[in-house]
Amino acid sequence: MPTLPQKAAADKPADRDWAAALQAEMLTVVRQAIEHLVGAELAAVLGLPYARDGVRVGYRHGSKVRPITSPVGAVTLTVPRARLQTGAGTTEWQSQVLPAYARRMRQVNEAVLQAYLCGANPRRIRGALRPLLQGRALSKSAISRIVQGLKAQLETWRTRTLADLELVALYLDGFHLRVRLGGRVSPVPVLAVLGVQRNGPKVLVHLSLRGSESTDAWTAVCEDLAARGVRAPQLCVIAGSKGLRTAVERTWPAAAIQRCTVHKLRNRLTHAPRRLHDELRADYHAIVFAEDGSAARRAYVAFLKKWTRGCPGAVASLEEAGPEWLTFFRYPRSQWKSWRTTNSIERLYLEFRRRVKTQGSFPTADAALALLYGLVASGQICFRKLEGWPDLVVTFSLPPATTEEAA
Secondary structure, three states, rough: OOHHHHHHHHHHHHHHHHHHHHHHHHHHHEEEHHHHHHHHHHHHHHHHHHHHOOOOEEEEEEEEEEEEEOEEEEEEEEEEEEEEEOOOOEEEOOOOOOOOOOOHHHHHHHHHHHHOOOOHHHHHHHHHOHHHOOOOOOOHHHHHHHHHHHHHHHHHHHHHHOOOEEEEEEEEEEEEEEEEOOOOEEEEEEEEEEEEOOOOEEEEEEEEOOOOOOHHHOOOOHHHHHOOOOOOOOEEEEEOHHHHHHOOOOOOOOOEEEEHHHHHHHHHOOOOOOHHHHHHHHHHHHOOOOOOOHHHHHHHHHHHHHHHOOOHHHHHHHHHOOOHHHHHHHHHHHHHHHOOOHHHHHHHHHHHHHHHHOOOOOOHHHHHHHHHHHHHHHHOOOOOOOOOOHHHHOOOOOOOHHHHHHO
């Protein structure tokens, strides 16, 4: 009588046979389905004119064999050929179901792109998709062509109209990427703008690489948004860049300004020795996390009295922003967490840095922007709805949102 390990070993070949049989059956079904759809498509092209007026528009002339990689594996198709009569002569019929020169179905290309966005290199992509490819070549150039589609999508996204977005507030901030420019790898600023719609969702509206975070660079960003239909926001949440502050004031002079409290804390700590950081941080948090605006002002006065002599640099850094780093107290308490920092854009950068930490640098600026855009467009980076969004009606005196918008 066979032991249990012997019995399990005897069952394994049968398990593999069933798996192979299932795979073969799936490939047969997929092949038949594609061939049926292509045949029906051609029949519709050649058949409809006869039913209408009897004019011949083309004729079949044999078939051809085409290999293609489907979501369940590689299949070899037999597809019909036909010639169509046009005013310019005779042309070869091209299927819309199975485009000319396509070697992989759209779903396979999407899988390749998703693997690339997750950080896989060509070797790892080929390994991950080996069950689908089944010996079919997937070269570095093929992967590059698939990724090139991101650049075309990026260009369309960067020039699209924004007039249909009802943006009530904007987050504006920059971060640096390492990009090869002029034969050298250098940190290059990426300027990003995140909009808040009237019903709460956040949407990325701008990405661009610039030479610096100067006033001129940020002014070009703001003017680009205005030219594409963005109406003047009622609130702008910004980092501590003076160039950004000036650009916002030039473009949207009526917008309220909220300086990021996290950036301001970091700036203050640079003016103090490390042994004072914990105490400075606690006193600063007493202002930022106060119960209301009045309590925040009292904590602010107490901070000035305590640290004017002990750490004048930290006090000067705090006074530099004026009242703009406490603007969030004007709004409902439910929104304070969202308005007081640019963390939404910081998260975009952190997710991107996690993706590229093994890559080091990018060969071109377009490659860096395409990848960053792809992470957002594919849903790998998502933005949370504004906390306290139902109170936006009160905050900005908006008309009530419809049921569809609230969803």
